[in-house]
Amino acid sequence: MKDFKNSHAAQYTKLLQFPAYISLLAGNVNGYLDNAEKHAAIELTHIKTFVGDPLLTEFFKDVEACLVENIKNLDYNLPIGKNPRDKSIKDGLAKLEETLLLLDEPHAAAMHRSMRSFKQHVSEAHHNVLVDFLFPISIKGLSY
16 A cells, blocks of 8 residues: 555545545435544544554554544535435545555455445444343334
């Protein structure tokens, strides 16, 4: 990833937005990224600098330095409303996919795996183990 960072600086800067886009997509279930989801994204980024895929350690160190700003900037420029936001986020992710094609196969695969787990983690920011324990059957308004 270091070679990519140095030889494709503009594309690397775009890739640094990948976790922000994924966070915004995961949080768009209710039409916006709330504080719990944002905190989950920030926390996971920090964790991935230590225990993530070794191919992406440096990448997540760089992401950690700019994640909050990237989320803020992207969120500000997104349209209002769940469906328009969703479309805009997915369009941004499609453009990032073009940049991912420039990476070698191991880095691209690691990035895809990492972003899937990132989306899952942010999506579960409101998950409550106690509610699952007390009410193992889903009850609308309580467990979802």
